[in-house]
Amino acid sequence: MPASRLLRPALAALLLTLMTACAQEPDERGNLAADAPLPASVPQGTKLIVGDPPTKVALQLSGQIDDFSFDIEWANLSGGPQTSEAFRADALDVGAVAEIPAIHATWTGLPVKIVASKFRKDPLDHPTYELGIAPGISVKTLADLRGKKIAYSPGQAQGALVLKVLKQAGLTKDDVTLVELPSTGDVYPNALASKQVDVAPIGGVNIKRYTTKFGKDGATTLRHGLRDDPGHLYVRTATLQDPAKAAAIREYVAAWARATRWVYEHPKEWIDGYYVKDQGLTAADGQYLVELAGEPDLPADWSDAIARNQETIDILAAETGNPKLDAKDLYDLRFQTVGADAVKGGAR
Missing domain, CATH: 3.40.190.10 (Periplasmic binding protein-like II)
Structure with missing residues (x-):
C-alpha cells in the first residue's frame, strides 16, 4: 500500500484536531465561537x-x-x-x-x-395566567370568546397566550376584537373593571385581587387549560x-x-x-x-x-x-x- 494512503487517516485526524482546537479558542478579535466550550473561569474585572x-x-x-x-x-x-x-x-x-x-x-x-x-x-394545576372576565360578561367556555373584546399585548407572554387560546377555541383574530394594551401593573384588571375590554389574561396576585374587588359586580375568571x-x-x-x-x-x-x-x-x-x-x-x-x-x-x-x-x-x-x-x-x-x-x- 502506498505511503500516501497510509498517511491519509492520520492527516485527517490531525486536521480534525486542529479544527476543533481552533473552534474552542477565541478568534483573532478575541470573540468566542458559538460552538466553543464555555470558559470554566471568569477573569478578574468582569x-x-x-x-x-x-x-x-x-x-x-x-x-x-x-x-x-x-x-x-x-x-x-x-x-x-x-x-x-x-x-x-x-x-x-x-x-x-x-x-x-x-x-x-x-x-x-x-x-x-x-x-x-x-x-x-x-403547569395545568398551577397556571401563570387566568382569563379575567369583565362584570356583566358571560364567558363560561373558550368558545364564548367569539365576538368579545380581548386585551392584547404584542411581544409579551400575555399576547401569545391570547392567540393560543383563540386557536384552542377554534377561533381566529377575525372572530374577536383585539384591543392593544400594555400588560403592566393593574392595566388589565382596570380595563376589565371599566368595561374597556371584555376579557384579559391576568396573572399572579391580580387573579385574586380582581375577583375579590369586583366579584360582587359579577367579575369572574376562567382557566384556559394551556401551558403558560x-x-x-x-x-x-x-x-x-x-x-x-x-x-x-x-x-x-x-x-x-x-x-x-x-x-x-x-x-x-x-x-x-x-x-x-x-x-x-x-x-x-x-x-x-x-x-x-x-x-x-x-x-x-x-x-x-x-x-x-x-x-x-x-x-x-x-x-x-x-x-x-x-x-x-x-x-x-x-x-x-x-x-x-x-x-x-x-x-x-
Whole structure:
C-alpha cells in the first residue's frame, strides 16, 4: 500500500484536531465561537448587568449574593419590552423573561439566545395566567370568546397566550376584537373593571385581587387549560462572544437555578422577604402566590421545551405575518445542563 494512503487517516485526524482546537479558542478579535466550550473561569474585572429583580432578592435572602467571582450591577427592570430596549442601548447583559421576548427580539433584528429555562412541574394545576372576565360578561367556555373584546399585548407572554387560546377555541383574530394594551401593573384588571375590554389574561396576585374587588359586580375568571409556564434568562448573541462574559453568565445561570430552588424550599422566608418587604404585599397574598407557583422544574434536556416553543412560534408567525423561526436557534445548548447540575443535591 502506498505511503500516501497510509498517511491519509492520520492527516485527517490531525486536521480534525486542529479544527476543533481552533473552534474552542477565541478568534483573532478575541470573540468566542458559538460552538466553543464555555470558559470554566471568569477573569478578574468582569462585570455583568443583570435585570432579574426577584433573583437578586432570593440570593440576598439565601446568603449567596456575595458568592460571585465577578461584579454584578442589578438593573431594576423586567419584561420583554424593557429588556430589549436595554439590550439595544448596550445597558444590559442578562434579562429574565417568559417565552415571547426572545422570539419578538429576533423578529425585530435583535439576535438573542436563551441560556436558562424553568417551568412548573404541574403547569395545568398551577397556571401563570387566568382569563379575567369583565362584570356583566358571560364567558363560561373558550368558545364564548367569539365576538368579545380581548386585551392584547404584542411581544409579551400575555399576547401569545391570547392567540393560543383563540386557536384552542377554534377561533381566529377575525372572530374577536383585539384591543392593544400594555400588560403592566393593574392595566388589565382596570380595563376589565371599566368595561374597556371584555376579557384579559391576568396573572399572579391580580387573579385574586380582581375577583375579590369586583366579584360582587359579577367579575369572574376562567382557566384556559394551556401551558403558560416558561421562564427564561436570555442574552444578546453578541454578549456570548465575549469569553469573560460567557463564563460569568454560566456562573450566574447556576446561581439563578439554586435561587429558584431555594425559593421553593423556603416559602416562609420568601413570602416575608420578597412579597411582603420588597413588593409591599400582604402575607396572605404572598401565600397565595407561593401556592400558585408550585414546584419548579429545571430540566437538563430542553428538547420538549424547544418543541413547545416551536408551536408558539408557528402560531405567532401565522397570526402576525412574521417569518417562521427554528426554535432551536433561539437556545444556546451549551447552557442546557448548567441549571440542573447546579441544583443536584438541593439548594444551599
